[in-house]
Amino acid sequence: MTTPDTDILDTGTGLQQLMGDRVLYQQILRRFRQRYQDAPAEARAAHAAGDTVVATRIAHTLKGAAGMIGARQVARLAHALESAGNDSLLGALEAALQALLVQIEAVLQQDVQPAPPAPYAASHMPTSMALVQHLASLLDIGDGAAVDVVEQSADALSHTLGAACYQALREQVLQFEYEAALALLPADALLP
Template sequence: MTEKTTTSPDKIELRADPVTRDIVDVADGIERLMGNRDLYARMLRRFRREYQDSTLPIRTALAAHDKNLAHRLVHSLKGAAGMIGAHRLQERASQLEQAIRTDSDDQRELLASLTPEFQRVLLLLDVLLEGSPPPGMPVQVPSRPLMEDAALLSHLMELLSHGDGAAIDLLEESSASLRVILGDAALQRVSEAIHEFDFDEALEVLGETSGGSGI
């Protein structure tokens, strides 16, 4: 029997992908940790492990009329969602937390609106951490690896070489990843050159950096 290989945190491809940002803002999560992708990957794994039952514990606490437990569970979820960049889930958890605290009548309605967003986050984490969704579970996000270091730099350099203004969008979308790849000093030089539309200068800096890093 072949043992399943688990991808180590430093091999996980975590990128500021605009398609998935509405569900989990990877760039924001990495920025919160000062660009530490390894730590962010561990946080994603911990979130996926601790919340594998989705909203079931909250639903059970509310059904048992255990207001204190329900409030504590939702409060913890709100904080954890914010740390990984799952902002829509964080907002829905905040709304439910407020409803529980004030004993509002719309608790069940808010829990119902939180559940599908929770599922979207968990499914996306399966894609990010494992590269594919669980068998039989449909996913509404691309089940593909996010851009690798070399691919990200290559794409940016291609845009710059063609004088394509989309380089500015890519720079902003992937600033956290580029900071990890290039370092603060080089990223600052590239950013200044691109925003001044000096694409040749930006290409020169990227060439020096990628050549020295082996990318």
């Protein structure tokens, strides 16, 4: 998985953050493409409506998701937009995001028939509350392995957290909303 312009999409960085799991990386690229393709338009609409809080949150979330997949240029522009508090950088962000979406499509086309995801190694899988604490630490540092843990540990997490909490947590993690997911975890999971 290589791209001509690593500033647009550095797949090496993205894969490194997911411990080299190509299938998971492709899944996350697909989710990113689906979730964030309209982010600049959403931020523009929020600014036009005078809702800078929502516009800032959109930029913040895009920054984190772009950083996780190795999209440095989009992450930098989203950070600058978040810091600026106005829509002056939206045009540049839109252009960078379009270039990123082209790169994502190229990467996804490289492996049309991906292999099934490898299960999270059972020898590394903590049990019950230790699993929740492990997930909390991944969410806290924005580690993409959190997606794998949530997907591969559905039964254990659902049992430990309760089905409703697990479903809400899973939804946040799959949308790269790690801070929101972390807020759903019980307080004792956040202890060292």
